[in-house]
Amino acid sequence: MKRLKVGICQIKVVEDKEKNIENAEKMIREAVRNGSQLIILPEMFNCPYENKYFPLFAENYPGKTTNALSNLAKTLGVYIIGGSIPEKDKDIIYNTSYIFDKKGNMIGKHRKVHLFDVDVEGGIKFKESDSLGYGEKVTVVDTEYCKIGVAICYDMRFPELMRLMALEGAEIIVVPAAFNMTTGPAHWDILLRARALDNQVYFIAASPSRNMEAAYHAYGHSSIVNPWGEIISKADENECIIYGEIDFEKIKKVRKELPLLKHRRTDLYELYKK
């Protein structure tokens, strides 16, 4: 049975788009030299995570960042889930993840559907909807390995969205994400493990590293969780690449032994997509 080697680039994002793209390229090349076949970047990997920067760093598709990712995917012969970037479409900016196959084709894109509008007493306050528009789609892409669900950060807090992906056949869910120092220590591990367990998938979350010079301090701790809920690879807060292997037999085994998806009482309740 095929296995899939995954590399997550926990990039340090700075206030210079060119430098962020160059750094991503360097890290992607290193991940591929170390055997990765699927490379995943963090949320807003080319732009600091702050409302004031999104319009300044936004680009139309195709643009500088997406061209760079497409060329890399093609040259290196790998899949790339390009974290996310601010995407400009007419007058609206979206928080968008682009996904490229081994030939450099863009095989899917996800616009963050749940915007991070929160105000935690004594902690994080953020209102993404001040600068960003809402995505409207559930995203599952087909690859030669399996179907992969893609969502962005706050999206992972909505189990319905993740379950829809599993019901559409996703065996891996990838979430570029930038939790912070309020919610990260409290919720990150729990959410990742719960979503992996709920849906019996490999759940992969890719964060930027923590940059103490930035206004928003990302939690880091990019991780890969297997369908049994075990964290099989995990970063600290620093810039690094972490690696892991997707074992498709493991997904089958867990789903056979504990048939959660089959045991749903769809005669009592149902989940549907509008």
Ligand SMILES: NC(=O)CC(=O)C(=O)O
């Ligand atoms: N930044 C986000 O979108 C989400 C987040 O930090 C959280 O849910 O916590």
